[in-house]
Amino acid sequence: MTRQAHPADVFTAIAEPRRRQVIAVLSDGEEHAVNEIVVRMKMDQSPVSKHLSALHKVGVVTVVKRGQHRMYRLNAEGLKPVHDWVKVFERYWTHQVDQIKQRAERKALERLIRLDDGPNKKEE
Amino acid sequence: MTRQAHPADVFTAIAEPRRRQVIAVLSDGEEHAVNEIVVRMKMDQSPVSKHLSALHKVGVVTVVKRGQHRMYRLNAEGLKPVHDWVKVFERYWTHQVDQIKQRAERKALERLIRLDDGPNKKEE
DNA sequence: TTTACATATTCCTTATAAGGAATATATTGA
DNA sequence: TCAATATATTCCTTATAAGGAATATGTAAA
Structure with a gap:
């Protein structure tokens, strides 16, 4: 599974x-040999090398050859796309109070509209 | 692919x-009928319903039955695990200056250590 | 130059999940 | 009750990717 079918994007890689x-393991920002990660x-x-290779492909880690070792290090910038994507939704849970109020208002409105439609059941 | 094998966690779902x-499409926080999302x-x-079902399973959307429609709405809280996970790495790109300095220091140290090991080649 | 060690790669098998077509289910209206 | 509409579900085929075993490759050391 190495020259074959590595995830093409960060989202899939971190899934x-x-x-x-x-x-x-790499989140201390330091170099780590494959060896050590395996332990x-x-x-x-084998699978560890494959995962490292996958992460390297999407730019989340860097490698340096050092003697017989390959030293891997986190390249956090590679995670930025995920961060940027999910950051957009922060507001939905940070301003909870306002949120809940707005939601209640909407629900009330919806209830009114529903009257035109007749009775309804909920589900979830 | 519906009662079979939906992603079990948010990370896989958003991959x-x-x-x-x-x-x-749901990021306005409002209700949307499947219908509308399809368009x-x-x-x-069929695949849209499946994706909605998958997102529902991991808690990223909610559904309300309303007449013959199912109204889906974003439940952003479901994305919080992803946010929390990736937020940890923010510091790696926000404090770039300090970062670069620290890194340079580390590199210098490493160079010294490397002298004991003899010459080395790089890779990436 | 043989040997040992670290790591990558290949081959194989298996699990997961995507999409389309067809069909089932539920709701509303005639 | 029958037709229409909205949506979910099932069946099937296919793509993607995981893990293990074995092997190749590269590097260092005797």
Whole structure:
């Protein structure tokens, strides 16, 4: 699964729990050898290398060859697209009070409109 | 693909570009009928319903039955896990200046260490 | 130059999930 | 009750990607 079918974008890359785990290991911003990551993840070397390769492909990590080791480091900028995307929705939970009020108003309005439509059931 | 194999977590759910598109349509915080989303997405009804169902399963949208329509609304709180996860990495790109300095220092240190190891090649 | 070690890659099998076509279900209206 | 409409669901095919075992590659050290 290496020269074949790595996720093409960051969103897909971080969807894999194992990959978020790799990122967690690298989240101190320091260099780490594959070796070390393997130990920390309690996982075979092969899949770890593959995950690192996948993360590298989408720009979330960088590699430096150092002796017989490959040192991986987090490149957090690669996560910015995700951050930027989700940041837009912050307001929905930060201004809860205003939110709830507005929502209540809307609901009231909707209830009025519903009267024209006859009785209705809810679902969720 | 409906009672079968919907993504189990938000990260996987939003990895699908179409699903982020659905979310974009719902990002005004208002109710939208499936119908309307189908038109806006220029996609068949079946896959749209499936995506909505997937988003509902992970709590990113809510549904209300209203007449013959099902009104979907964004439930942004469902995106909070993603936000919380990625927010941790904000500092890596917001304090760039300090970052670069620290990094330079580290690199210098590393160069010293490398002298013990002999010459090395880089890669990326 | 053989050996040991670190890591990447390939091959294979399997799981997950996307999309389309067809159909089922539910609601409303005639 | 029957037709129309909105939506969900099922079935099928296909694409994507995960993991393990084995192997290749690269580097260092004896």
